[in-house]
Amino acid sequence: MKSSVKKVVLAYSGGLDTSAIVPWLKENYDCEVVAFVADVGQGEAELEGVEAKAIASGASSCHIVDLKERFAKEVIYPTLKTGAIYEGQYLLGTALARPLIAEAQVEVAKKVGADALAHGCTGKGNDQVRFESAFAALAPELTVIAPWREWSMRSRPELLAYLTERNIPCSASITKIYSRDANLWHISTEGGELEDPWNPPSAQVWTWTTDPEQAPDQAQNLMLSFANGELTAIDGTPYAPVAAIEHLNHVAGAHGVGRLDMVENRLVGMKSRGCYETPAGAVLMAALQGLESLVLDRSVLDYRIRLGHEFAQLMYDGRWFTPLRHAMLAAAESIAEPLTGDVVVKLYKGTVTVTQKRSPNSLYSSAFATFDEDEVYNQQHAEGFIRLYSLASRIRALHQQAGEQS
Structure with missing residues (x-):
């Protein structure tokens, strides 16, 4: 198989791993390497x-593709409508970006006539599954x-030594502590002191958000306007999706919003x-739930909650390119119509x-819900409702009493 690969498109970041992968591919597969960089x-x-x-x-060339919009x-706005939160906490930041990156990588491979795809995911993580599941769905004919x-x-140290032997420059160092992944969302x-769950995260862990203890003492209010479940304006100013997320990341991050320290179950x-x-994500999810x-x-809300749980699992497990994803997003789109x-x-x-x-579609009615006197709700009607609602319990109790008396 190695001898049959002529040209491979590598998902490239410029970090230590992918910098070493380029020469390794050329040496071990004797092939042309095309670098692909996703701007997410x-x-x-x-x-x-x-x-x-x-x-x-x-690399023979490098294709940088702007995928932010x-x-x-x-991906982000449709997934928000599902309410997807993995294991009740994680807003799926890494998982959300992977399908689109893989899809764009396949597009570049077909454009340049490549016969193989490569990635720098480790054999321990979720991303290898996400990338290769996408490759299987979009280009099963390509070698991975x-x-x-x-x-x-x-x-x-081994990777750095490998690059040094080949006089390939790399800005990485042995002393790097953390592994980070960033995108719009x-x-x-990971890594460093975080590998021991008993260690609290140090100040160096957080890069986007202010320490809540050091955040402004004055609260800040934002008005978010939605149409059919999608954000359209902030404080009355229209915002396109990318600009909205960037703005909310900046504003909410300054108040320390969106931090999560989590131990999760990998696939x-x-x-x-x-x-x-995830500052913007925390704000948008809270607003949509409101x-x-x-x-x-x-x-409907009960179903949306179950949908969110199932869609989070689907996203985390790398099943974006499946019929199930289309069906679930169609359901979420329908549910979001009145939002x-x-x-x-x-x-x-x-x-x-x-x-x-x-909301013009609000189902809340103060005329019905008021604790004051009203003219639209007869509280005596509740007696019949409760009697029917509890009928099964009543029948069960009567049977038990009859059995005890016999």
């Missing part, structure tokens, strides 16, 4: 000089190469600890709280 909003610092790094590592419109499952190198941090079976920062409480009836209105959230020292909400 990880920031200019991450992308600066990445093309030059790829060429210096031995597609990421927000095609996962160097971490093939080569003998197992540590940063979040930044994750491959082991537990891992990660610290996640709007749902006003607009959705109990049975139009305004929600005011208060940001204060790491918390986001919904304080006001209104």
Whole structure:
């Protein structure tokens, strides 16, 4: 198989792993390596000089594809409508970006006539499953190469030595503590002291958010306007999806909103600890849930909650390119149709709280819910409802009493 590979497209970041993968592929597969870089909003610092790094590592070319708009419109906003939260905490920052990155990588491979795809995911993580499941669905004819499952190198010093022997420049160092992944939606941090769950995260772990104890003493209110479950304006100013997420990350992050320190269950079976920062996500999820409480009836809301749980599992497990994803998003889209209105959230020292909400589709009626005298609800009607509602319990009790008396 190695001799049959002529051209491979590598998902390239410019970090230590992918810098080593470029020459390794050329040496072990005797093939041309094309670097592919996905811009999913990880920031200019991450992308600066990445093309030059790829060429210096031995890549024949480097394709940088801007995916931010597609990421927000095609993945983040639709997923928000499902209410997906993995294991009740994680807003799926890394998992959300992977399908789109894999899809764009396949598009580049077909464009340049490649016969193979490669990634830098380790054999321990979730991302190998996410990438390769996408490859299987989109380009099953292409060979997939996962160097971490093939080569003998197992540590940063070994990778650095490998690059040094080949005079390939790399900005990474042996002393790097953390492994980070950033995109428009979040930044994750793993490694270092976090590998011991008893160690609290140090200040160096958090990069997007202010320590809540050091956040402003004055709360800040934001009014978020939604149409059919999608954010349209902030404080009356229209915002496109990417700009809205960037703005909320900045504003909410300054108040320490969106931090999460979590031990999660990976798809491959082991537990891992990660610290996640998702300021915009925390605000948007809270606001949408506030709007749902006003607009959705109990049975629909109950179904949406179950849908959110199942969709989070689907996303985490890398099953984006499946018929089930289409069906679930269609259901979420239908549920979100009445989610139009305004929600005011208060940001204060790491918390986001919904304080006001209104919608033309609100099912809340003060005329019915008031504790004061009303003319629309006859409280005597509740007696018949309760009698029918508890009928099964009544019959069961009567049977038990009859049995005790016999």
